[in-house]
Amino acid sequence: MKCVYLDHCATTPVREEVVESMQSFFSEEFGNPSNIHTPGQRARNALETARKSIASVIGVDSREVVFTSGGTESDNLAIKGVAYASKKGKHIVTSSIEHPAVLNSCRYLESQGYSVTYLPVDEYGLVSADSVKGALRSETVLVSIMMANNEVGTIQPIKEIGEITRARGIPFHTDAVQAVGKIPVKADDLNVDLISISGHKIYGPKGVGALYVRKGIPITSLMHGGSHEQGLRPGTENVPASIGLARAMEHAEEERDAFFQRMLDLRSMLKDGIKKEINDVRFNGHPEHSLPNLLNASFRFVEGEALLLSLDTKGIAVSTGSACSSGSLETSHVLTAMGVDPELATGSLRFSLGRMNDEEDVSYVIAVLSEAVTKLREMSS
Ligand SMILES: Cc1ncc(COP(=O)(O)O)c(C=O)c1O
Structure with missing residues (x-):
């Protein structure tokens, strides 16, 4: 059939070149990137090369890229991490058509005393930049609007929304899980401060993703442990998957x-x-x-x-x-x-x-x- x-x-499916790029890091190159001996440093170098390559696709500094377990974790870290770190207030603006990783993070924050504005969309699934502007309050700590919707595909006016949030000094997160590899995702062009990325939507491995966090944006770790990923995401890094994510992003961008x-x-x-x-x-x-x-x-x-x-x-x-x-x-x-x-x-x-x-x-x-x-x-x- x-x-x-x-x-x-x-x-x-994971593309062949991605599988190949990961292969040796499961066995021969198995070092822990936190160790200072040679096997550890080889893993560290490979991990940092992967980080640089992801950073270059989205046009940012590699120190602004944190590896995560995927889009869901990136969204959680962006939303709760920024909300918890902010001293300014407890209000968040998002849209009513976000992925559950964003919507349920916001709902959880509501149960913790935050208030959330869920913006409506038009018949095509578009959020208007004006509605974002109208929803902002002096106590708004974050705006989170997805770049492209996963059910109907509508692409949001992220650049325009970013101009508004930038002018007000409010951190702006976009879930770009479905957008990467299809449309340009450049942090500066879009005026965004946080970007969620996932590996398995772009012919990379499952269970790996990244979060871009612009330098200077206050953010708190959701887990507690070692000082991995600048303390934002403790736990020994998934070296092979991170390398696979980087390779998948390079190919997606090239093509x-x-x-x-x-x-x-x-x-x-x-x-x-x-x-x-x-x-x-x-x-x-x-x-x-x-x-x-x-x-x-x-x-x-x-x-x-x-x-x-x-x-x-x-x-x-x-x-x-x-x-x-x-x-x-x-x-x-x-x-x-x-x-x-x-x-x-x-x-x-x-x-x-x-x-x-x-x-x-x-x-x-x-x-x-x-x-x-x-x-x-x-x-x-
Ligand atoms: C827009 C969007 N955000 C987040 C996610 C979650 O990503 P992950 O499966 O890597 O956790 C998905 C997956 O369906 C998605 O489409």
């Missing part, structure tokens, strides 16, 4: 423009095919300001989970929303915030393309999808 993986926003165009072409083909073959479909997300590889579509009179499982029997892997909410029948918080009618929202699928997909895959998906939707609609009527 043909297998077509269209869930690259959930995770990606970014070509990848963007290739994904755009495949996505157009998929979207046009769906439009042609299936009626009563709504496409969710911004028509222009959007990740090139993501297509979110709602199929009326169809249950998304049923459609997903039906595609799965034909070797096609897609998602009904974010990976974290699959398995639950709750309507997506992102589609709800965008004002998508709840009945339509439950019939939504996220197709996310990747570097190994081709036109043949897309044609296969269109044909199988069209048949599956027709079948499910007949059953439901």
